Amino acid sequence: MKIGELSKTAGLPVETIRYYEKIGLMPAPERNASGYRQYRSDHRDRLLFIKRCRNLDMTQDEIRELIQLTNEPEADCGEVDALLARHLNHVREHLAELTRLEKTLERLQKACSRGRTVSECGILDGLNSEIGQLEDNHPANHVPGTHGK
Structure with missing residues (x-):
């Protein structure tokens, strides 16, 4: 899907999606032969995850940490709990x-x-x-x- 469709699906402006790509919260999409970004369902899922975290007032660093933790599905979730506890305290x-x-x-x-x-x-x-x-x-x-x- 193109960025406009992803924007509508996620309910976020195109500029926000590009910003999340720029700061590394979103993986860079592949580009088709004409140079347009091509987003997959995993991009949409990541964007919705980020949006939910932002709705909880999590910082970019907290979101980045959670994303890194999701890359270790077999790890103990104590770090996730600790991050949430810190955020709750904030x-x-x-x-x-x-x-x-x-x-x-x-x-x-x-x-x-x-x-x-x-x-x-x-x-x-x-x-x-x-x-x-x-x-x-x-x-x-x-x-x-x-x-x-």
Whole structure:
């Protein structure tokens, strides 16, 4: 099948498929005589596997590790379990960070009172007064910890 058909089958853009090939998550397809990529069912299966992993918020490195582990079908699956345990721990940390973010936003929202001007806005004042604290604890992330790990 051609890349457009694979894209429709998997529900992913062509650019994503090419990207996964470029970074080595997808094996390179064979090319026909006219140079078009020819994908097989194992390409579709791999792409759907990657998509399921991404839906679980797994990183490219985690997916790569799982793919490598699938190449050893007789090996003990303890490494797969350990990878999932690490990922679950990351998800739990992320949830805790989101809870802290929610509480901060709620606190800021409570600082607002009706009938005031923007120059008197409690939310903006709170953002200005807390900005140093937020930067010290969570640099450069809109949700602390989500992009740095």
